[in-house]
Amino acid sequence: MPLLLVPSDPLAPRVPDQHFMREADAARQAGMEVAVVDHDAILAGDVHAAVRRTPASDGGQIARYRGWMIPSAGYSRLDTELGTRGVRLVTDPTAYRAAHELPGWYNAFADLTPASVWSPWEAGRTPTSADVGALTVALGGGPGIVKDYVKSRKHEWHEACFVPDLADVAATARVLARMVELQGDDLAGGIVVRAFEQFAPDAGGRTQEVRVWWVEGSAVLITPHPDAPSGITVEVPSEVRDAVGMSVRTLGASFVTTDLALRSDGVWRVIEVGDGQVSDLPAGQDSAPLIRALATAEARAREVPADSLDKV
Template sequence: MLLLVPADVLRPRRVDEHFAAEAEVARAAGMEVALVDHDALTEPDGAERAVRAVGTSDTAWYRGWMLRSEQYAAFAAALRRRGVTLRTGPEQYRRAHELPGWHSAVADVTPRAAWTDGADRAEFDRARAELGSGPAVLRDYTKSMKHYWNEAVFIPELDDSDTAWRVALRFLELRGSDLTGGFVLRRFEHFRSAEIRTWWIDGTCTLISPHPDTPQDQPAPDFDPTPIAPLIANLRLPFLTADFALREDGVWRLIEIGDGQVSDRPESTPPEALITLLHNQFRD
């Protein structure tokens, strides 16, 4: 098995410091580690240059920085030409990485959402009307601007079209060329706990950890992901994360799904906990 990780920008023969511990554990477990140039992956026609240090034909996991879905597809194609197959294919990556790919499958356990294709005002108003009145939060297919909560995320009342659009315009300004897909409006819900990050391989929850934003907040001992397991399994995705939080009425709600390859590991969770799972998936 092959683990692909980003190279350090200034020292391209070394692993990016953020992923160095995982790479070290992988090598100790007998996995081969190869470096890829993340910056090249984000450039037009840069995929071939990004993988030129990959010399082993094998099946691979990627553990690295987030990529747009089209960048991941180019990455996968360049690797295939070298005889390397990513365990998560491009279509699977898109479904895990972009909210429209997973939301309908888990609609009963996650806040209601409506989204647009692009950033047109008319499309935004259509999605706003579809969601109905009340408060909402705004993001795009892959990311919110949560550090700008009051100006670019929270919409107090969807029926207030002018205020809602001002929030959308500020969101667009902040996201700029990084905007992915279009607007996503989600019903606002009140939560009383920090988020929990769960890690799933082939539809099975293999690890429960804190969320990277709150690494010292250990998961509640009574948290049980079993009820959502059939929904996750039905997504048929090789490696994903699902984040949960406890709503104020005592119900655990799914907040977010992401591709596990580009999901951050909280600093309080040792790299062995994750890498061993990936290694065992192939060994088994």
């Protein structure tokens, strides 16, 4: 029986966090086993304590995680610790990092997403104008945004995210430095600079984003972005889904999300890619179709012996 791992409730550590309770219920209804892991312990580096309520297996148990975001290094430690209990995450640490961090997914989506450059970076180290000039030269001028490998500081838009003109290296360095400062020890992987593209706004002036959920290369659910106002629906043309699906399959990740937005010139663009295990659903969204798709994928995987794949 496939296993779904969800974060435990901090106040009731034997049961799922309330945010993921409906997904846990949907998993049980879909024939999956559910166990809790301690997300705080994962972040603290104590993965042994984090998985103490995960049932041990004889080595044949496969699992998915659905929960709060985990840094790539923490995910790798979690995978190793689960292995000692005979549990194997379907998404291994290499695949997780590829979908979770921009450098891992960018090449597969380069034609569909804003031009980007990046560099590994140490948390707390302030970028200089020389650092930034060498990094951004390939993008030329024009507006841009800065972020780390995973997240931006979009709520500090003018302070730590948006750059009016990347040709102004000193201004770009100031914004990047502020982003690095605000991220602190949570800086993920490195620094990223992306060309800014103007997207069509909703009635409230915000970019209309839609999140497409992919399981084994197929789109199984389309939802508004979790930050979108409730009740917002956005249709994605089938030809756009087909094009994005080709990139998803090129990436090769088994469970990912793609955040799409309509550019002001009418072209759909991929804004972000994420590992589906740590991508959030909108409030009130029925999670059953997604969980059923995961359960079906795991059931199919168990029907095909791993050593037979080399013979196909």
